[in-house]
Amino acid sequence: MNGLNGTRRLASPVRLTLARQLGADIDGAWWPHTGSVANELPELVGVLHRSLGEVVDIRVNWSAAEGQLDLDSIVTGTRGPAGMKVSRPRLMMVAGRDACVKLLVVPCKTSVALGGLVMRCAAAMPVEEAARLTPLFDTADRVLQVAQIESARWLGNLQDPAENAQVK
Template identity: 55%
Template sequence: MNGIPRARRASKPVRVTLAPELGGGIDGAWWPHTSAIAAELPDLIGALHKALGEIETIQINWSATEGQLDLETIATGSRMMLPGEHHRRPRLMSIVGRNAGAKLLVVPSMTSQALGTMVLRTAAGLPASIETENGRLYETACVVLGLARTESAKWCQPTGS
């Protein structure tokens, strides 16, 4: 059972956002504090319990051998792709609860505070301040969200028999 009334309190707040209406290509984002995602998963489940109900399934679109998408590289445009190299795909989680389901973009733990916050807000459809709406961080968050939506659409397509 994951709806324990006296759940433990996280040492650090869970950084997760959800869109007001679920069911889109991306319904929000989760930004773990470390790369040890399994250690933070119970706190995420606890944070999502009210919105989704008792969590029944969790799926991810990556394997342990895949590297993470580097959001800072996208933000700075500091690295050019080499011929034959491909972009790493955004990490997504599909979390299905008894009452609802959500697809979350998983923000890499090493992402800067400013960019991570902007991606969380953008993924949930929350407004950005006027100062940042025209800024580089907002543009980067929109690019990341676009990549995540594209990956989400591919991930959900049934595979051929």
């Protein structure tokens, strides 16, 4: 069982946003504090337990060998070395007994300003008009669009009966 009997105070609270209504290509975002997703996963599961019920499945669209997409490089326009493969956004599908969410995983080293906007956009939360008129918001919006496209592609593959037979 993965439910927590009591609550405990975390030194670094889980950074998670969820849309009020679930079921979109992206339902929210999780922003780990470190690059060690595995170390922070128990806290995420504990927080999601309240919304989803007991967590029964977690799927990700990346492998340990894949590099993370650097969201801040989208803002600055910097690119990696020539020939370097551009990474796709990292996504998680977390299924509970009562509901399921699709989360964009914000890279831990993302700037606070961009990370906060991406989190709000991913959960369809309101953003002040002044912030909407900035290049930073344009970047957050592009990140979300790319994540939505990747989510639809990835989840379409997960629902393919041939792939489901291979996963089981």
